Amino acid sequence: MAKTTIPEEEFTYPGSTGCPGCGANLVMRYLLKALGERTIVSIPACCWAVMPGYWPSNCLKVPILYTAFEATGAAISGLRAALDIKGIKDVNIVGFAGDGGTVDIGLQAMSGAAERRTEAIYVMYDNEAYMNTGIQRSGSTPWGAWTTTTPVGTTHDFKHEAKKDIMAIMQAHRIPYAATVSIAHPEDFIKKIQKAKGIRGFKFIHAMSPCPPGWRLNPMLSVEAARLAVETHMFPLYEIEHGRVRITRKGKGLPVSEYLKLQGRFSHLSESEISEIQSAVDASWRYLEEEEKYAAQAGINE
Amino acid sequence: MTGNYASAYGAKLSRAEVIAAYPITPQTSIVEKLAEFVSTGELNAKFVPVESEHSAMAACIAAETAGARTYTATSSHGLTLMHEVLMWASGARLPIVMTNVSRAMAPPWSVWVDHMDSIAQRDTGWLQFFCQSNQEVLDTIIMAYKICESKGVMLPAMIIEDAFILSHTSEPVDIPDQEMVDSFLPAYAPEFKIEVGKPMGFGSLVKPDQYMEFRYKAMLGMKAAHDRILRVEQEFKQVFGREHGGLLELYRCENAEVVLLTAGSVAATAKDVVDSMRSKGVPVGLARVRAFRPFPHDEIRALGSRVAGLGVLDRSYTFGAAGAMFSEVKASLYNCPKRPVTKNYIAGLGGRDITPKTIERVFEDIQLVTKRGEESEVEWVDVAGLPRWWR
Numbered sequence: 001m002a003k004t005t006i007p008e009e010e011f012t013y014p015g016s017t018g019c020p021g022c023g024a025n026l027v028m029r030y031l032l033k034a035l036g037e038r039t040i041v042s043i044p045a046c047c048w049a050v051m052p053g054y055w056p057s058n059c060l061k062v063p064i065l066y067t068a069f070e071a072t073g074a075a076i077s078g079l080r081a082a083l084d085i086k087g088i089k090d091v092n093i094v095g096f097a098g099d100g101g102t103v104d105i106g107l108q109a110m111s112g113a114a115e116r117r118t119e120a121i122y123v124m125y126d127n128e129a130y131m132n133t134g135i136q137r138s139g140s141t142p143w144g145a146w147t148t149t150t151p152v153g154t155t156h157d158f159k160h161e162a163k164k165d166i167m168a169i170m171q172a173h174r175i176p177y178a179a180t181v182s183i184a185h186p187e188d189f190i191k192k193i194q195k196a197k198g199i200r201g202f203k204f205i206h207a208m209s210p211c212p213p214g215w216r217l218n219p220m221l222s223v224e225a226a227r228l229a230v231e232t233h234m235f236p237l238y239e240i241e242h243g244r245v246r247i248t249r250k251g252k253g254l255p256v257s258e259y260l261k262l263q264g265r266f267s268h269l270s271e272s273e274i275s276e277i278q279s280a281v282d283a284s285w286r287y288l289e290e291e292e293k294y295a296a297q298a299g300i301n302e
Numbered sequence: 303m304t305g306n307y308a309s310a311y312g313a314k315l316s317r318a319e320v321i322a323a324y325p326i327t328p329q330t331s332i333v334e335k336l337a338e339f340v341s342t343g344e345l346n347a348k349f350v351p352v353e354s355e356h357s358a359m360a361a362c363i364a365a366e367t368a369g370a371r372t373y374t375a376t377s378s379h380g381l382t383l384m385h386e387v388l389m390w391a392s393g394a395r396l397p398i399v400m401t402n403v404s405r406a407m408a409p410p411w412s413v414w415v416d417h418m419d420s421i422a423q424r425d426t427g428w429l430q431f432f433c434q435s436n437q438e439v440l441d442t443i444i445m446a447y448k449i450c451e452s453k454g455v456m457l458p459a460m461i462i463e464d465a466f467i468l469s470h471t472s473e474p475v476d477i478p479d480q481e482m483v484d485s486f487l488p489a490y491a492p493e494f495k496i497e498v499g500k501p502m503g504f505g506s507l508v509k510p511d512q513y514m515e516f517r518y519k520a521m522l523g524m525k526a527a528h529d530r531i532l533r534v535e536q537e538f539k540q541v542f543g544r545e546h547g548g549l550l551e552l553y554r555c556e557n558a559e560v561v562l563l564t565a566g567s568v569a570a571t572a573k574d575v576v577d578s579m580r581s582k583g584v585p586v587g588l589a590r591v592r593a594f595r596p597f598p599h600d601e602i603r604a605l606g607s608r609v610a611g612l613g614v615l616d617r618s619y620t621f622g623a624a625g626a627m628f629s630e631v632k633a634s635l636y637n638c639p640k641r642p643v644t645k646n647y648i649a650g651l652g653g654r655d656i657t658p659k660t661i662e663r664v665f666e667d668i669q670l671v672t673k674r675g676e677e678s679e680v681e682w683v684d685v686a687g688l689p690r691w692w693r
Contacts, residue, residue, distance in 0.1 A: 038498045042364065055506035063496045065367055066505030067360060068386055074322075074357030078364030078372075079496070081320045081348035085370055091498050109360070112353030 005187050007033045011061040018051045021219025023209035023226060025051070026183040027125045028096070031205075032062060034193035035121075039092040042076050044106060045069040046098035047132040048125070072097045073109030076120040092197060095122040099140035100130045103164045114173040114202045121196050121203045124166065127211035135214045139164040142234075144277055146265040147214075158268060162280070170204040171240050178204040179239035179248075184227035188237060188248055195239075208235045216264020228259040233285040238292070245291040256281050303475045305468030308436040309375060309401040309461065310335035311475075312443030314345045315483045316399070318373035319490075322350035322361035324380060327413050328469045329403045332375040355380035359387040359398075366396040367504050369495035371447065374398070377465065378405035378419040385423065391458045392427025392520060394505055397450030397490075398458040399443055404432075404566070404617075405465040406652040414653020415465040417566065417618040421594075421626045427520055429459040429527055430594040432565035436473045438546045439463050441538065444478075448487050449534045454526040456492075464567040465653065478542055486541050528596045549598035551590040552605065554580055558587030560611035560642075560668045563602075563631060565591040568617065568649075568656045575661040586665050591627060602634040611672030612642040613664055615683075617650045624680045643672045649683040660684055663691075 011032035018025045024047055032039065042065040043049050049066060052058045067075040072095040079093050095113070097106055102124040110122060129147045130136040137147040142163045146152050150159040170178045177199045181189040189207075196203035208229055210222035217225055229235035230251050237249040256278045260266040269277075303311070309332045313321065321340070323333040339345035348365075352358045355376050362372040376384065381402050391398050404420045406412040420430060429450065433439045439461060446459040463469055496504055508516065532548050539545040553573050555561055562572055569590040576588045589605055589612075591598065606612055612635075616625025623629055628646035635641045647664050650656040660683060667681075683691045 040496060040498060050507050052503055052506065055503065055508045055512065058501060058503045058506065060503075061501050063498065063501050064503040064506075065364055065496055066503065067364065068356075068390055071357065071360035071387065074352055074360035075364040077350050077352065077357075078320065078322060078361030078366075079368055081322070081350050081361065082365035082368035082370035085319045085346070085348045086368070088497075108353060109357050112357055115353070116351065 073113035308440040320365035375401040388426040549593035550601035555587030613668040
């Protein structure tokens with residue numbers, strides 16, 4: 001059997017207050033395995049603001065700077081400025097925020113930090129809604145999903161707006177590195193984090209983070225859901241390095257229904273609505289492939 | 303130099319290490335000057351050009367948590383945008399020092415002075431110093447770092463300069479020697495800071511059986527700030543030969559029958575009026591609230607028990623109540639066995655001039671009210687359509 005490349009050392013202690021099957025637990029675990037002990041994590045309001053445990057306990061082996069909901073980008077800029085003026089080097093500064101804290105309320109501060117080329121890795125763990133407050137829609141909730149504020153009801157009032165494409169938003173900031181990662185592919189995950197660590201500037205990581213309570217998903221199936229998200233092209237694994245798009249896992253291109261049917265949040269969708277999702281996913285996938293081809297042909301930054 | 307340059311020099315002399323700021327009228331020349339100091343190497347600091355005031359304060363919080371001395375400056379809408387993170391700074395017990403160029407809130411738009419922005423932050427856990435002169439702005443920034451960074455206090459401070467009246471008006475200001483400031487103000491060395499190898503959480507979740515103790519300790523810090531302000535000012539005086547009046551500056555209050563209490567630059571005008579009235583034999587005095595937080599309750603009680611009338615001139619208004627200083631003053635006096643007659647004057651909002659003539663009329667009104675009792679507790683001064691007070 002091939003030896004795994006995942007570092008053995010753990011930086012998350014037992015005691016996280018995350019729900020059973022929480023994807024965000026694994027996101028933090030793999031992230032810290034990739035980065036090691038010389039890391040400071042700044043966390044705004046989100047599930048991970050409570051998951052390290054009540055004061056004075058802390059289930060992480062690295063220091064945490066908690067910050068206000070919309071302030072992660074500013075906090076990591078302030079941390080880096082302080083370390084720089086103090087001459088403290090070789091410290092990974094990580095902003096670790098949920099999707100609401102990134103694509104909605106925290107977008108401005110993150111945009112600022114990216115524009116200022118803050119030396120940091122910003123990780124958005126995407127559970128596709130405001131899960132810590134109890135499953136309210138966010139700008140990152142996908143089209144068709146049930147949440148408590150898109151409650152379907154008798155009027156078919158699910159989320160009728162598309163998910164914000166945060167990777168494209170960050171791509172437009174011309175940052176040196178952006179990548180999507182999945183808890184179903186820890187080796188790819190860790191490789192990308194280690195790559196980000198070696199690149200100077202602002203790096204963005206979009207981590208798919210299945211949420212059993214919010215997705216109405218069996219807690220035993222969260223890794224499976226993450227795997228199917230990749231296989232169905234709902235959540236493609238790719239990276240954008242200095243503008244160059246590279247798909248890191250093609251996936252089998254399974255029908256999206258394989259992914260959707262695991263989750264109660266999509267159970268109200270009709271077949272025609274599911275095929276609408278399929279068409280949108282297919283179009284996005286083709287676009288991504290074209291981007292990859294274009295980057296290869298144009299020799300961007302080679 | 304202008305009040306804004308005095309602020310910039312105060313931050314430079316205090317050797318601020320991280321400055322995160324966002325431009326807003328009339329604060330801009332503070333951060334422009336600091337950016338210049340950094341760019342010429344005169345100040346060894348990181349200047350973080352953030353994209354909002356909320357981020358300015360959030361970045362200062364992060365930098366201060368990592369052990370850097372931080373400074374920022376803002377005004378009006380910028381300050382009120384910071385409101386959430388102002389509470390974060392004090393809750394996290396971070397001795398950040400900030401200048402607020404006090405300016406009216408919109409709508410209607412106004413870039414001119416009043417204290418609404420600062421007063422609206424009174425419950426955020428910041429020490430608040432209202433300044434009367436540009437020299438005081440510079441000196442108070444240096445003193446504020448020393449006050450706030452002491453172990454018993456560990457709270458942030460807001461240095462308030464009046465928009466344009468101080469921020470853009472030049473006065474002679476003595477710039478102290480860097481060496482003297484260095485010996486007065488040692489480098490920031492907090493007991494706790496965020497650093498690798500020490501896996502602590504800063505700002506963790508606490509349960510109801512622990513939260514109150516954190517707040518109680520912050521309250522003790524603010525309480526300790528009272529004596530610390532006085533002690534640091536005495537030390538400052540020994541080194542630099544200047545003082546600015548502690549928490550409550552009293553001007554010619556000895557044997558005064560009535561005293562006007564106010565804050566900010568208008569106190570300078572009021573002192574002139576006191577001089578001229580005193581020269582005519584009218585026993586009046588001026589009290590200037592220098593520290594609004596912590597509020598000088600004891601000093602006001604001592605003053606209140608020996609005067610017959612105490613007028614309070616607020617440059618802001620708390621809707622549904624009165625001027626905030628007036629409410630505080632009345633609260634101070636309530637348990638005094640001997641209380642003066644009090645009356646509140648609201649004046650100078652949105653940069654309206656408060657002239658010597660107005661202050662003279664206020665003094666006359668206090669005298670009148672003291673003799674025959676109160677008619678109305680709160681009066682708006684120099685407002686069109688109010689015949690009694692319209693100039």
